[in-house]
Amino acid sequence: MASFEVKGGNKLNGTIVPQGAKNEALQIISAVLLTAEEVTVSNIPDILDVNLLIELLEDMGVKVSRPSRDTCIFKADAVDADYLASEAFRNKGGKLRGSVMVAGPMLARFKKAFIPKPGGDKIGRRRLDTHIIGFEKLGAQFDYHDEEGFFQLSSPRLKGTFMLLDEPSVTGTANIVMAATLAEGTTTIYNAACEPYVQQLCKMLNSMGARISGIGSNLLTIEGVTALGGTSHRMLPDMIEVGSFIGMAAMTQSEITIKGAGVEHLGVIPDKFRQLGIQLEIRGDDIYIPAQEKYEITTFLDGSVLTVYDHPWPGFTPDLLSIMLVVATQAVGSVLIHQKMFESRLFFVDKLLDMGAQIILCDPHRATVIGLGRKHKLRGITMSSPDIRAGQALLIAALSAEGTSIIQNIEQIDRGYQYIDERLRQLGAEIRRL
Known part of the structure; x- marks a missing residue:
């Protein structure tokens, strides 16, 4: 069974092209x-x-x-x-x-x-x-x-x-x-x-x-x-990969351009990441994410805590909630992640807790994330990927963490993301397949 060894803390830079959906x-x-x-x-x-x-x-x-x-x-x-x-x-x-x-x-x-x-x-x-x-x-x-x-x-x-x-x-x-x-x-x-x-x-x-x-x-x-x-x-570019790369850029304070992102087919995805405070620019069919020292989660107009939840299209896709949850751990502010569709999809948060994140798992469908605002960086650990999307979320967490992480069961990641280690290395990530 293969694993990824990830040395975190590097700022990435460059252009990445999303795979087909x-x-x-x-x-x-x-x-x-x-x-x-x-x-x-x-x-x-x-x-x-x-x-x-x-x-x-x-x-x-x-x-x-x-x-x-x-x-x-x-x-x-x-x-x-x-x-x-x-x-x-x-x-x-x-x-x-x-x-x-x-x-x-x-x-x-x-x-x-x-x-x-x-x-x-x-x-x-x-x-x-x-x-x-x-x-x-x-x-x-x-x-x-x-x-x-x-x-x-x-x-x-x-x-x-x-x-x-x-x-x-x-x-x-x-x-x-x-x-x-x-x-x-x-x-x-x-x-x-x-x-x-x-x-x-x-x-x-x-x-x-x-x-x-x-x-x-x-x-x-x-x-x-x-x-x-x-x-x-x-086929269209993979919107889940596009969202993953937006989150990865913010978590690692990186300047990244997503080339050929299929912008007209992304629906509310860019706006949901903007709600977490992430800056991004639409340049034709490309998305440019500048390097940000910090990003601050917005609140609702009445001042209440932001809730991000999945919903059938044109609502927010459930496949990106794992990414949103991880990205929120290093934001300034708090957010409630509500995964309505699948009752086991949030069960990877124990790995994030071991990395130092502050998350309250309310029940199988809801988790409250208290953003650390980079005051306390995540730390590298050994963990296992439970499913495709959680695996990619853990990979993003490892890229932003201090120290070395080992991600096991990466066949789950390979099921949904092509040559992900090679493509991330081209951006400057320290990742190798064991």
Whole structure:
């Protein structure tokens, strides 16, 4: 099991380019199963989760050529639909939460699909109800095989319908949209997720011949077509990486430019970091963060303590709350971090407490951070990364801390951030992989 050794306290400097969006990639790459024609996808992040999904498609019989690490050409003209019922698929797919995304395309095109028990981050319950109920409303039937631990879905034909989702699930919306593109008739999805990832998927599907309207809203209408064709698609920069780099610059008092940040797709992310007192400038599609000696958390207009919480788009993404929490530890002032969506995502704060941070974990969903204003720097320790986003947050903490930190279980970080140690070294960080 690999580790990072990080010598903290260095001010970084330079330009960094964000990778392609991980959460978009898992949807876009699954969508290639909807057609037998070639689909070219570029700006693919070279990370464990995405590469594992590409391997799964190859195991299913999809032809994959990779002219460069960030570009793949897919051709799903000889898919073995029965492979999904195999133990090999359950073992590999069960390691990856994103494997659930192949269900919609498989159900639409091959009339059957299998979903293994979800894998991925250990951040709390991540139910599949929205996916399954949506497929049922389109006419699919499902059985759960308890001993093997997978769902089996089948339908001789999918039929368009109206559905009101019980939650605006990003992956649930994407899965249902992909299934509905080849359904008979019109499907209307209300309370749909409208994150940029879903918007990108819908735009790609339309370029393949789908008829989707309402993109960017929570009301999607999909007119079913008989077949989809090939296309080319370029993925957005990863907004979570962009937010991570903003936080990293502030924590390490560094002057950093984030090149090609996809600013128009960041929503409230820049403003949320500004609420922590972080200065940043939008320069075209780049973000410039100047070196700051200190940053002071704002309060609400009535003087009450700032609360930062996650919310479905266009609200603040839950994937950046771990970063916000770490960055707040060295700010001036206090903030309440309220993680509504996942009940285990704040359980990495014990590592920050060991580093000298002042945090009160109120309950599984809320933590109050008392900013130290750099009066007491964090100190390096040995710690373990519990999930992708907490791992990156701990890495940022280690970069700003005095002394040397060892971060274990960095496979979790590698699942979401490509070549992160190499890219940080280019900015002047002292980090090496053990």
